[in-house]
Amino acid sequence: MADQHAHSGEDGRPTEIPAIRWEEPPEGPVLVLLDQTRLPAEEVELVCTDAPALVEAIRSLAVRGAPLLGIAGAYGVALAAARGFDVDDAANALAGARPTAVNLAVGVRRAHSAWRAEFAKRGDGAEAAGAALAAARQLHKEDAEASARMAERGLALLDELLPGGGHRILTHCNTGSLVSGGEGTAFAVALAAHRAGSLRRLWVDETRPLLQGARLTAYEAARSGMAYTLLTDNAAGSLFAAGEVDAVLIGADRIAADGSVANKVGSYPLAVLARYHHVPFIVVAPVTTVDPDTPDGASIEVEQRPGHEVTEIVAPQVPLAGAEAGGGIPLAPLGTQAYNPAFDVTPPELVTAIVTEEGTVSPVTAEALAEVCARARQV
Ligand code: MRU
Secondary structure (H helix, E strand, C coil), X not given: CEEEEECCCCCCCCCCCCCEEXXXXXXXXXXXXXXXXXXXXXXXXXXXXXXXXXXXXXXXXXXXXXXXXXXXXXXXXXXXXXXXXXXXXXXXXXXXXXXXXXXXXXXXXXHHHHHHHHHHHHCCHHHHHHHHHHHHHHHHHHHHHHHHHHHHHHHHHHHHHCCCCCEEEEECCCCCHHHCCXXXXXXXXXXXXXXXXXXXXXXXXCCCCCCHHHHHHHHXXXXXXXXXXXXXXXXXXXXXXXXXXXXXXXXXXXXXXXXXXXXXXXXXXXHHHHHHCCCCEEEECCHHXXXXXXXXXXXXXXXXXXXXXXHEECCCCCCCCCCCCCCCEEXXXXXXXCCCECEXXXXXXXXXXEEECCEEECCXXXXXXXXXXXXXXXX
């Protein structure tokens, strides 16, 4: 079950936006999420007391973005364990809530394995629940650390590729602290450039149909004080043609072993544009987003979302959930069919570099990617 209560949102707030936290009130442990379907209109928290509520929050995109999905999935297992629900069932439901971002299944697996190992050792539910929570907390902390290291490496890469500063960076979807234990992936690099004085402008794609760019990235950019401009996804081509884009920075939901990158739909057309206009196309993602078990782009399962997200304008105040009409403002005649893949796949040959916390892969090859990921496993 989830319930909602609002918290303040005055000016002069810190740029850090905690998207998730674990709390232990006397009634029992809860997972508190910032409901991203309500941003930027209002900052409302969603309190999950069981795994089904979290599954619904994941499906409705109240909690979203690859790294945060991993963290949420791990806490979801801990929640089920701490409240005495069936942990195996909870882990299965959570891991399958959305198919494309591999971090979700990875996060769930990590907490579930910790719970199973502890339970097998002592047969004590409370100890096992503690182990699952410790695993979730550790993943949360590691993601924050990875975010800081990606920002550092990404900034170094920008300075190398674009000496002289004054970067005009185009980004797509939302990749800041709303999707991370830290400051995010691609957005964290832009933020580092902003702090270093080398970011001239962040171009923010609105990111149809659910407007993660307009609603969430613009919200993060405004809070950070950086110069940013919002554009419709379709305006990117003329922006490139005008010579106004120095680099593209995006995140990823899953990176296949061959370096193919699944990210929010609309990323692939940007990669094609970037190649045509000789602009670096840079992907920033933690190694937890690289899936060695997915050999290539064609093997990545792309989530198909309900058509009403395309046939209606879904205002932030309107919950995005629901397989039928979402209650938004209609754009198309009733009964119009819609094609609504949530992600697309960019082939490795269009990616200039993949920046991870363990190293930067450029050119993108399966061997170089595997080598960087192996560094993480050695720690
Ligand atoms: O459908 P969403 O909003 O979960 O999609 C998120 C994205 O596509 C992000 O770009 C991706 O998860 C990278 S976030 C670091």
